[in-house]
Amino acid sequence: MKLRTILTSAALSVGMALSAGAALAHGKGMMTMPGNGQTVGADTKVMHLMFTDPMQITTVTMAAPDGKTYKINGPAANQAVKTWEGKLPKLAPGAYKIDWRGMSPDGHPMNGSFAFKVAN
Amino acid sequence: MGGVLAALEPVQIASILVKAGMYVSVLLAAGSVINLWLLRELDAVASRRLRRLAAWSAIVGIVFSALNIPLRAAFFYGGFGGALDPMMLQIALFSPLGLSVEADSLGLLAIATIALNRSWTRPVAFLGVVLVAISFALRGHATEDPRLALATLFVIHILAASFWIGGFYPLYDMAERGNEAAVRTVERFGQAALVLVGLLVVAGVVILVILAGDPIAVLTQPWGQFLTLKLAVVALLLGLAGLNKLRLTPALAETGNPGPLRASIRWEVAAFLVILLVTATFTSTVAPEHVG
Numbered sequence: 001m002k003l004r005t006i007l008t009s010a011a012l013s014v015g016m017a018l019s020a021g022a023a024l025a026h027g028k029g030m031m032t033m034p035g036n037g038q039t040v041g042a043d044t045k046v047m048h049l050m051f052t053d054p055m056q057i058t059t060v061t062m063a064a065p066d067g068k069t070y071k072i073n074g075p076a077a078n079q080a081v082k083t084w085e086g087k088l089p090k091l092a093p094g095a096y097k098i099d100w101r102g103m104s105p106d107g108h109p110m111n112g113s114f115a116f117k118v119a120n
Numbered sequence: 121m122g123g124v125l126a127a128l129e130p131v132q133i134a135s136i137l138v139k140a141g142m143y144v145s146v147l148l149a150a151g152s153v154i155n156l157w158l159l160r161e162l163d164a165v166a167s168r169r170l171r172r173l174a175a176w177s178a179i180v181g182i183v184f185s186a187l188n189i190p191l192r193a194a195f196f197y198g199g200f201g202g203a204l205d206p207m208m209l210q211i212a213l214f215s216p217l218g219l220s221v222e223a224d225s226l227g228l229l230a231i232a233t234i235a236l237n238r239s240w241t242r243p244v245a246f247l248g249v250v251l252v253a254i255s256f257a258l259r260g261h262a263t264e265d266p267r268l269a270l271a272t273l274f275v276i277h278i279l280a281a282s283f284w285i286g287g288f289y290p291l292y293d294m295a296e297r298g299n300e301a302a303v304r305t306v307e308r309f310g311q312a313a314l315v316l317v318g319l320l321v322v323a324g325v326v327i328l329v330i331l332a333g334d335p336i337a338v339l340t341q342p343w344g345q346f347l348t349l350k351l352a353v354v355a356l357l358l359g360l361a362g363l364n365k366l367r368l369t370p371a372l373a374e375t376g377n378p379g380p381l382r383a384s385i386r387w388e389v390a391a392f393l394v395i396l397l398v399t400a401t402f403t404s405t406v407a408p409e410h411v412g
Contacts, residue, residue: 058196058208077196077207101196106263107216109195 032098034116042093042118047072047086049100054080055110057102065094072098080105093120121345124405131200132404135191140400142184144285144393146224147278149177149231150249151286154279156234157242158312159290161304166293168237173289174245175235178228185224192217220259227251253278260403261331270330273323280320283312285392292385298376306372306381310365317361321354346402350395357391360384 033048034040049057056079060072074086084100096118101111128136152174156167192215193208194200202208212218230248233241256262256278257271264270287309294305328335328347338344368381 056211058211059198059202061198078211099198101198103196103211103215107259109192111195 030112032114034114036114037116039117039119040091042091044091044118045088047088047098049084049086051082051084053105054082055084055102055104056080057084057100059102060084060086060098060100062088063097063099064089065092065096077102091118093118121342121349124342124346125401128405131191131194134200135188135195136397136400136404138184138187138191139404140397142181142188143396143400145177145181145184146228146252147282147285147396148289149174149181149228149286150252150279151282151284152177152289153231153234153242153245153249153286154283155286155290155309157246158283159287159294159305159308161301161308162290162294163297163301166290169293170290171234171237174286175232178232178248181228182225185221185228188217188221189213216259216263220255223251223258224255227255249279249282253282261327264331266330270327273327273330276319277323277327280316280323283316284320287313288385288389288392292382295372295378295381295385298372298378302378303369303373306364306369310369313361313365317358321358342405343402346398350398350402353391353395353398357388357395360388360391364388 029052031050033050034044047060047062049055049060056077057074058077060074062070062072064070070089072086072088074084075081094117095115097113097115099111099113101109104110152170156162156170156174162170189209189212190203192212193205194202196202196208196211197205227248227250230251231245233248234245235241253275254271257274262270262274291306291309294302296302325335328338332338332344335344339348364381364384368384372378372381
């Protein structure tokens with residue numbers, strides 16, 4: 001087998017692996033409010049990300065049922081916090097998904113997501 | 121493992137490719153300097169070529185290392201737009217990654233001076249090699265407890281890997297001559313490899329045990345599966361190294377025909393590229409959960 005064949009096979013293997021399913025799991029040991037899968041009232045005004053160690057949360061976005069993605073504002077990205085509180089926009093009934101990113105105290109990039117519903 | 125790869129975003133894919141490029145160039149730069157010192161039978165032409173390779177690899181390594189910062193900023197931001205966001209760049213720059221990139225770049229600059237071939241450039245380049253190895257201990261899992269032990273093991277692992285990857289070009293180059301100097305060069309590398317490859321494997325295994333606990337239990341995690349893939353290619357690489365030492369080097373001495381040894385080195389290079397790509401992928405995507 002020639003070198004080119006080996007490199008092509010390696011590239012194909014990575015490509016095939018890229019086409020498989022499932023999702024990344026990060027931020028284990030953390031809690032959120034609302035919790036993942038929870039149904040909340042339309043009067044919910046804030047969300048929380050809670051960690052065992054202080055985290056720098058750099059970006060939090062929320063995908064809403066109207067198809068738009070909202071940026072959620074909270075403590076500054078360069079500030080490490082154990083509990084991050086973000087102000088939610090006015091919620092309409094439907095399914096929401098929150099995505100967050102940040103950095104752990106030892107410098108690891110972290111990300112995670114959770115979903116919740118707003119009752120009619 | 122496939123699931124982890126499928127969930128990768130464009131920013132993460134770019135980060136993995138840049139990291140793999142950084143591994144190749146940085147290890148090649150450091151390893152070329154180590155082999156310039158170790159392989160004393162290199163002739164003037166081979167020495168000059170190796171110095172040039174070290175310098176060019178160092179320059180490419182600085183570019184790849186520096187790219188880590190805007191890419192990390194882009195990850196924090198959630199898209200490539202973050203690569204230019206001042207707040208995200210500041211967070212990336214003042215993180216352990218930033219410190220590591222600064223140390224790495226300084227070390228690579230020192231290595232690049234070897235192209236000048238003055239009396240002071242070899243010690244400076246050697247300091248650069250040490251700095252580059254230390255830079256790997258300033259980021260990621262090397263900064264976890266027990267920090268001193270992990271940092272030391274990572275430095276050993278990086279130096280030994282550099283030695284190996286940096287040996288491919290001078291061996292390939294010298295083997296072509298098929299003369300006595302070529303045989304002595306390959307034999308000398310083989311003797312050093314017995315110690316350094318041993319250190320590479322032992323340091324890797326101890327790092328695995330410290331980070332993951334029970335190495336068998338982690339095989340059920342995506343991290344363990346990436347690691348298994350890496351170890352399978354490492355096993356292939358060790359097999360080729362054994363073949364080189366026990367069969368192909370004596371054959372070169374007997375026949376003066378460099379063909380089989382050079383072909384084997386090409387395979388080793390391919391295996392090393394796969395190992396570095398797999399390492400860049402799993403160190404960028406999944407962390408081990410400590411078991412046991």
